[in-house]
Amino acid sequence: MQPSRRCILNALGALSAMPWLIPANRAFAAAPTRIGVIGAGWLGGTVGRLWVKAGHEVMFSSRNPDKLEAMARELGPRASVGLPMAAAEFGTVLLLAVPFEALPQVGRDLRSAYSGKIMLDSTNPWGANSADVYREARELGVAQTVVKYMPGARLVRAFSAVDASVVEASASRAGGRIGMPIASDDAEAMRVAAELVRDAGCEPVVVGNLAAAAAFQPGGPGFRAHLTAPELRRRLGLRAAG
Known part of the structure; x- marks a missing residue:
């Protein structure tokens, strides 16, 4: 059963007191990160391109990597392409952007490369x-289902609640950058994710732990809200960034 909006907001009010809030004025990452994009479709391709332009080294992957070669050539030497296993081995940080029904197979096939x-x-x-993974997402929550199928990953829910076209336009948006909700049980992983959200031109909004990610899964008040960070914090009942 999906949690009610009131229950979600009450939980978030408590979680917002956690010492995970990350300064909003942090500059782009000081050193480039090697990032593997697992599934370079609309979302993965868009975010990966923004990271390359921010100075990171990105390997884009799909089951047909030859179709990505023209994009990589256009982006320059910091971009490369490969199969999903190659991207999972390449990245010190990974972006998971595959169809939801592919999670069980991706989790099995790439486990040795993404673990840790x-x-x-x-x-x-x-x-x-009707797939089991969809039923589990409805019953357990999206984040908890991904944890089940990606054991050993240091998971952060990120780039899941904002449309790719909105991410692409965020840095130049007249009304201010889009707030990107993120959640994790791993404080260090959360910090890295927040840096990469900024490098993609958005503003991270730390929601809390993975249980709190229900607030921005489909059906939650933060899903596809497409608000600035202060507006999103108000919608989710979070305290203002310090």
């Missing part, structure tokens, strides 16, 4: 689907 690494999870269940 920070993984930014942007996946969502879309529409009606």
Whole structure:
């Protein structure tokens, strides 16, 4: 059963007191990060391109990497392409952007490569689907289901609640950068994710632990809200950034 909006907001009010808030004025990452994009579709491709432009080294992956080569050539020497296993081995940080129904297989196939690494999870269940992984997402929550199928990853829910076209336009947006909700049980992984959110031109909004990510999964008040960071914090009942 999905939690009610009131229950979510009450939980977030308590979680906002956790010492995880990250300064809003942090500059772009001082050193480039090696990032593996697992699933370079619309979201993965968009965010990966922004990271390359911010100075990071990014390997884009799909089951047909030859289709990504033109994009990589256009982006320059910091961009490369490969199969998902190659990208999982390449990155010190990973962006998971595969179809939700692919999670069980991806988790099995890539486990040896992603175990112990920070993984930014942007996946969502879309529409009606009878697959077990969809049923589990409805019953357990999206974040908890991803944890089940990605054991050993240092998971952060990030880039899951904002449309790719909005991410792409965020840095030049007249009304201010878009607030990107993020959640994790790993404080260090959260810090790294917040840095990479800024490097993609958005403003991180730390929601809390993975249980609190229900607030911005499909159906939650933070999903596709497309608000500035202060507006999103107000919607979710979080305290203002210090």
